[in-house]
Amino acid sequence: MTASAVVPIVTSAPATAANFTDTRTHWARPFIEALADKQIIAGFPDGTFKPDAPVTRAQFAAIVKNAFTSNQVRVARGFNDVAAKYWAAAAINKAYETGFMSGYPDNTFKPEQQIPKVQALVSLSSGLNYTPTGATATTLANFRDSGEIPDYAKTGVAAAAERSVVVNYPNVNFLSPNATATRADVAAYIYQALVNQGKLAPIATSEGANSYIARITASPTTGTTPTPSPVSTDPRYKVSQGTTVNIRYLGSNKIVVTPGETINNLTLRVVDDIKSAQGTVVIPRDSEIVGQLVPVSSNSQVLGTQYLAQQVTIGTRSYPLIARSQVVNGQKIDQNTNPGTLKDAVTSAAARAALSVLLGQKVDLGSILTGATGGQTNPTQTPGNLIVIDPSNDLRLTLSSDFYVAP
Numbered sequence: 001m002t003a004s005a006v007v008p009i010v011t012s013a014p015a016t017a018a019n020f021t022d023t024r025t026h027w028a029r030p031f032i033e034a035l036a037d038k039q040i041i042a043g044f045p046d047g048t049f050k051p052d053a054p055v056t057r058a059q060f061a062a063i064v065k066n067a068f069t070s071n072q073v074r075v076a077r078g079f080n081d082v083a084a085k086y087w088a089a090a091a092i093n094k095a096y097e098t099g100f101m102s103g104y105p106d107n108t109f110k111p112e113q114q115i116p117k118v119q120a121l122v123s124l125s126s127g128l129n130y131t132p133t134g135a136t137a138t139t140l141a142n143f144r145d146s147g148e149i150p151d152y153a154k155t156g157v158a159a160a161a162e163r164s165v166v167v168n169y170p171n172v173n174f175l176s177p178n179a180t181a182t183r184a185d186v187a188a189y190i191y192q193a194l195v196n197q198g199k200l201a202p203i204a205t206s207e208g209a210n211s212y213i214a215r216i217t218a219s220p221t222t223g224t225t226p227t228p229s230p231v232s233t234d235p236r237y238k239v240s241q242g243t244t245v246n247i248r249y250l251g252s253n254k255i256v257v258t259p260g261e262t263i264n265n266l267t268l269r270v271v272d273d274i275k276s277a278q279g280t281v282v283i284p285r286d287s288e289i290v291g292q293l294v295p296v297s298s299n300s301q302v303l304g305t306q307y308l309a310q311q312v313t314i315g316t317r318s319y320p321l322i323a324r325s326q327v328v329n330g331q332k333i334d335q336n337t338n339p340g341t342l343k344d345a346v347t348s349a350a351a352r353a354a355l356s357v358l359l360g361q362k363v364d365l366g367s368i369l370t371g372a373t374g375g376q377t378n379p380t381q382t383p384g385n386l387i388v389i390d391p392s393n394d395l396r397l398t399l400s401s402d403f404y405v406a407p
Contacts, residue, residue, distance in 0.1 A: 020049040025260065027169050027212065028184035030203045031191040038200075040067045041187060051184035058088035058111035060120060060186060061095040067190050070098040070127055079109035086111065100127030117185060118149060118177035121166060122156035124193050130159035142216050143168075143175040144310065144322050147401055153177065165192045166214040170262060170294035171308050174322075188212070236280045239403040245323060246271040247289065249391035252366045254345035255293075256355065257387050259302040261348055263293040263369050266307070268395060282405055288313045289321060289397070293389075296327045304329040305387050307395045319405060323397040331388040333358060342388075351386055 020036070020043050023029045028051055035041045036049075041063060043049045055063075076093035083089065092109055095101040100123050103109045124130070132139060132155060139158040140146040149157055157177070160166050167188035168175055181189075192213065194200040203209055247268040249255065257263060267290050274283035291309040295302050307325040311318050339359055344366040347355065352365060389395065 019043075019047055022048045023051055026051050026184065027209055028167075028188050030207045030209050031167075031187040032184065034200060034203075035067075035187050035191055040190065041183070049183065051187075052182050054114045054180045055120075055183055055186050056111060057101070057109065057113050057115050057119075058086075058092060060115045060123065060181075061101055061111075062088050062091040063186060063190060064098075064100050064123070064127065065091040065094045067194065068098075068100075068127065070100070072097045073099045077107075079103050079107060081108045082111055095123075095127070098127055099129075100124070114180040116178050117175065117181045118153045118157060120181045120186060120189055121160045122153045124165060124189060125156035125159045128193060128197075130156070130163060130165075132158040133162060134158075139216055142173070142214065144173045144320050145175055145177070145400065149175065149177045160189075161214055161216045163192075163196045164213055164215050165189055165196060166216075167192060167209075167212050168214055169212045170296075171292060171310075172212050172214055173310060174308065234404075234407065236276055236278045237282055237405050237407055238276050239274050239282045239399060240277070241399050241402050243274065243399045243403075245274060245283070245289075245397040245399065247391065247395055247397060249346075249395070252344050252346040253390065253392070254342060255369070255389040255391060256342065256345050256347040256351040257293065257305060257369070257389070258348060258350045258354060259304075259385055259387060260295045261293070261305075261350065262295065263348065265290060266293055266369070268307075268309075268391065268397075270312075271392075282403070283312060283314060289323075291321075303327055305389070307397070309397055314405060317406065319403070321403060322400040324400060325395045325397055328387060328389050328394045331386065333386050333388070335359065339364070345388075354386060 020032070023032050026032070032041070032049055032051060036043065041049075074097060076097050079092070082092055086092075088111060092101070092111060096103070101109075136154055136158040139161055140149060140154060142161070143149075157166070157175070166175065167185070169184070169188075188209070191200060191203075195202050248271055249266075249268055267288055270283055270285055270287045270289065273281045273285050276282050289309050290311045290313075291307055293305050293307055296304055296306050304327045306327050309321045309323040312321040313319075333355070335358065337359065342355065343364050346366045346369055348369045352368060355365070
């Protein structure tokens with residue numbers, strides 16, 4: 001028996017949806033709870049769901065088998081690496097027969113291989129007979145990292161996106177196609193696919209998870225389609241992937257947020273001219289970058305926050321920008337913290353309340369950040385766990401893909 005055999009993807013377990021101890025404040029809670037109530041997925045005997053744990057191909061096959069009723073479209077031929085007594089053998093055969101999943105050219109299935117997000121989405125499009133109704137390239141252009149989608153997957157991802165099956169956390173504009181799908185990701189995809197079939201109701205509009213569902217209207221495959229700001233492929237106007245961008249934040253030299261918060265529309269300024277390899281200034285000094293501070297978590301534990309750039313304005317033109325900072329960890333703040341070190345700090349409302357309780361005195365803070373969502377529901381219960389950001393050092397950006405501008 002392999003390790004996957006003990007992972008309760010669809011089998012019964014003592015934990016029920018309402019009692020999962022690690023999903024109560026998780027972004028995917030409404031998806032997870034609904035599927036658990038339908039016994040499509042289940043928790044662990046210790047009362048957890050482990051939403052951020054990775055999903056293997058075998059586990060995904062088991063979920064698909066339990067979630068959908070589909071007609072057989074081909075005959076299972078067996079795989080060299082899936083023994084008849086393997087825990088997921090029946091689910092794998094079913095996923096193959098119904099067109100959801102296929103094997104590899106060497107007749108293996110690789111059941112213990114962790115499944116990438118893009119592969120999970122293509123599987124759903126294949127098994128549920130999704131085809132794009134609009135122009136694939138235009139649909140995928142809604143994702144700022146669409147260049148990372150493998151060629152084989154573009155049609156399937158576009159078809160899933162048109163049906164609102166794609167759910168992207170922490171930033172709806174970034175698919176992260178080649179990242180491993182977590183149990184939370186898969187729960188969200190499956191839930192949305194069942195909504196598309198009319199078998200489940202859409203999650204309530206009041207749920208924060210709504211903001212992570214990619215709602216894309218298909219563009220016509222012919223006729224006029226939207227065009228982005230013109231760009232060049234001339235290397236003179238290119239900044240290469242991996243380039244570092246030094247930034248500054250005009251609001252303050254400190255930003256304080258609580259773990260799990262997302263700060264939308266945070267504007268940074270470029271410190272130095274960013275030049276191409278030929279010496280052309282591509283991103284001038286003082287250009288404005290707009291993006292988000294988003295939480296980074298693992299196994300339901302918030303590790304810190306990260307800035308994801310979304311757009312840069314150069315003169316009168318705006319361009320999509322795919323860049324990110326390092327992960328900024330929380331800084332312990334206690335009664336011995338000198339309030340002067342936080343002077344004029346810009347904070348979220350929740351962080352400000354926590355600081356007031358913790359320090360027990362007036363702190364001379366700066367403005368309150370707008371656009372904050374998520375985070376601790378009652379930060380004053382654990383006020384010492386805050387994230388203090390030095391923007392100039394902590395939010396220095398690295399380009400995740402090549403960047404071009406119009407000449």
